Amino acid sequence: MTLYDFFLSSCAYRVRLALALKGLSYRQVSIDLGKGAQFARPAEADIGQPQVPVLVIDGIALQQSLAIIECLEERHPEPRLLPADWQGRARVRGIALAIACDMQPLANLRVSRHAVMLAGDEGAATAWYDRWLSPGFAALEAQLSTEAETGAFCHGEAPTLADICLVPMIFAAHRFNIDLDPYPTLTRIDASCRRLSVFRQAAPAAQPDFDPARAPAPRADDLLEPIGP
């Protein structure tokens, strides 16, 4: 498998997390979104809009992080990223899609740059992120802090597709200086995930194309010893 990837892409980060959780090895090709490399992807990865991630399996290019992860789940069922019961699967997919459809698409560089251009004011970027991310985080916090299914992770005691979407979203929020103090359940789960070796392995800072000058500063708990094999 070959993953067309970029260390700062939160959608590519989701796929790296799924691959790491399932213990799958892959070849990594960096597509520098900051330098427009997505407009000149190699032919084997040229599918859909000029973006990453693209995962190539047996010569077939797959687009869209959640479609890629559903495919990995079908082909490599263990460890499961979706619960065994239908209610659990619907809950986990609902949380994942609330992030993937209602938050991330509005809070990324191409959209915020356009908002800045419309407003004619650099300060508009932070307000833009806050306008779309804060209601999303507030709704997730309300859900996760009250539902019995929430455990050490978004759903029970093992990471699922929901955590795979939450951790990169919190990474982006941190990068965009969103205040996360109002969301203690989300930040607790995020911190639990990021302590795991397998999450460390997929983190932006561990990628070959990582560039500290373009990444947000590490958080204090990034420096704690990782847990697990």
Add this chain to the structure above:
Amino acid sequence: MTLYDFFLSSCAYRVRLALALKGLSYRQVSIDLGKGAQFARPAEADIGQPQVPVLVIDGIALQQSLAIIECLEERHPEPRLLPADWQGRARVRGIALAIACDMQPLANLRVSRHAVMLAGDEGAATAWYDRWLSPGFAALEAQLSTEAETGAFCHGEAPTLADICLVPMIFAAHRFNIDLDPYPTLTRIDASCRRLSVFRQAAPAAQPDFDPARAPAPRADDLLEPIGP
């Protein structure tokens, strides 16, 4: 099952299409997004951000149209909305998510109104829709017009989750006056779908809360006789 629904919501339209294609009956509750009814949803439907659709199954509220449809697919496998082969499922989910994550979230009223406010110009709404929808449609057209799997529908000769996402997206584009002439494959598939009785049944114009004063004008092919049972 109870569907919290609104005739103008393209995400609710997806769920109505899935329910219609599977021949499932349900109770419908209209939540008028134009009048802010989403901020006062009944307790049983109060999950996640203030939105529709919400589908309540056995007292459990499900959020996010694609999570709801995956759940319907698992519980009511026939007729299938996802192909039997992994490559096909990944292709269909990839097309569906390209619409659901990269197009629809940027092209809806709450976001375009905000863009108008930033730009201080009513004309900004059309430019905003065009800015985000046109590259998405162009990428989909390039994919669907060249891949062998495309048939009368997005994937082969029966409707799938990809068509369920495409038809409401084209409906929204029509409403927002986006020029669709550059996308003949997409408009051909959309027209084939909308001729089917089962698609007619789920269309905005067939809903109990339909308000012609707030809906786009019907298209010429809406007046042709529907096909199928």
